Amino acid sequence: MAKNQKLNVARRSFIKKSAAMGVAASVAPWIISRDALASSGELKIMNWAGYLPDEVKEQFEKDTGIQVKFTQFGSNQELINKMKATRGRGFDIVGPTSNMMPQWRDLELLKPWDMSRIPTDKILAPMLRTSMEHGGWNDEYHHLPYLWGTEALAWNTEKLSREYKDLSYGDLFSPEVKGFVMGRPHSMMLGVGLYLDSTGVLPSNRMLDAYKDEENMRRIWGEITKYCIERKEWVKQFWADADAQKNGFTQNDVMIAQTWDGPAMQLKSQGKPIQYMAPQEGALTWLDGLAMPVGVRNTDAVYAFIEYLYSAEVGGLLANTTGYNSCAAGGDQFVTDEAKKNFLEAYPEDALERLWWWPAEPSWYAGIRAQYRDKFVAA
Template sequence: MTKFTSGPKLNRRTLLKGSLAAGSALAMPAIISRKALASSGEINILMWSDYLPETFLKSFTDATGIKVNYTGIGSNEEIINKMKASKGRGFDIVSPTNNRALQWKALELLQPFDMSKVAIEAVNPAMAKIGSTDWAFEAGSTYWLPHIWGTEGMAWRTDMFQPEGMFPSYGDVWSEANAGKTMGRAHSMMLGAGLYMETTGELAPGSVWKAYTSEEEMRPVWEKITEWCIARKGNIKLIWNDADTQKNGLLNEGVIVGQTWDGPPLALKTAGEPVMYRAPKEGALAWVDGLALPTGAENIEQAYEFIKYAYMPELAGEAIDHHGYNSPVLGADKFAGEAYAKNFADAYPGEALANLNPWPSEPQWYADMRTEYVNRFESA
């Protein structure tokens, strides 16, 4: 299990501990490599659909002259499938999640970073370490850099739903009281159901995470989860697979409570919509999405220039202010507004940060078996 937060006194300040000396103003050009503009003057990025707000893209292009061709995706499977189909060609940067290292190592579709060109000291050391440990496919190599971190927890319409007590529960998605008004992403909603089942005694404590250790451990756990979810499938209104579907569900589709990423509902909250996001009592699911270089990347210097800008606290802070997720860049929070600080406090009150559940490293056999159970649920 990749653990990047720990300790009962963990908070936003300690997660992003330290700061960098403020550099140039937001739109002020930095010194860039001549090679960065020597080939096409463009960069092709395959990344989660809401990670690069227009303000960031404009600042980067104005400062460097490099045009960004941005293809948005909604799942790790999309990234993997596109790279497999193209044999690692077509994109200069892709954004896999930290727990997918074992799958990418087997694919051999990434190339290592030249770390002399990366200001890795600019980011949270615990998150940076993921690249030099889990993603060190050969000794001393780094095939992944941290970019955005966040959680999956619970979002709800404050004018239509109120959780019992301080924290909501993954069980609220499946509850008869909310039937026909809930949503989630199939595979993680089922995992959330498993965590809820541990609290009711329908699964032994620790079963969900133990299922990652072997096929023999996984099979009985997911059999129970799948049957439990199929019996309650009629209570689910919407199954989402990207940020826009989550937002639309809460705004236009009659969803009052759902299991979501943190970014989409917090963006709605910042815009003044009656939406709240919070870590559930079972613990939010934490992840770090990264930056990686495909083997067929053609605009390498431009890629390093993009990383340089992504690791500037001014630009990182500007980005998190828009998309609602969090940055591993030290000092980025100082360049985000008051709304970001309030959203973070609302999302992770009390001991919520100490109770995060980092997604465990995911072997291919686990992904394949989980797909079988998800298909069974979706087709029921």
């Protein structure tokens, strides 16, 4: 089977598994309405580091005359803290992850989207459905899908050799990588939980039992923390953002790591000896989106930007430049051959069927998880 055909089959399989609904594909050039073109001024966006490449930003500015001021953040908690401090003011668009929306609901810092102004036919239907499920309350919707991606395993191919058939989060603690491992504390611990569940050491229904209630959460995370502390000397460094992930490989002699797909894919595209791949337990999968804070100032510019982002061409450009996956329908038709190859190598065989989607987080969950994370980090 040709590589392009394999990619299309893989994506169709992923979409089928994500939701029992079709995908409305659109490959027509994006068109901004006359009202949107009449908008002017400045659009202030706060989103994840690397999520608004210069090529995407500059083309939007050229076509609309709207100037974009982009501010980066490195974690959902950082974004929440910023919005709490400003009471939802200072930005027109922010980029929360879908599973964090229950916390945003409690904060009351977001305005609902006017869905009549959203080109829903140009959005991958399963992703839109996830956004609406997580970000919908009071019969209104507060989250739109932007980029989806995964956290899985990356390694230096000059120092290690791994194959999909036996790749596991447990590889982070294999003897040959002791002292040269990198990960983000809380998600690295979740990966350990998936590994322990798969081996029968700590049954947890693929970690979903930890989201049921505090009792189950403490039981499961207590054992995970003990396991990780006993193996703390395997860790070379922890990361908190995309740059730290890259630096671990390029400057700190990391051999293997649990990373986001984007930074690893970018290093690979630059010719670095890095491979990224989903393990047998499943890649941790998330959906990052777009939301309007209550203090939005330039609403017309916001909807012009939304209309621009969901064109298939821009979706392909985002995928090519970020290393993540756009939620624009038809965007994969504008992805480079290199990006297609990287995608197939990252998710071989049945990897897309094994994806582990981050569940919606109850408000009590993050605080308890932070306690166990801190114990691991401080050990």
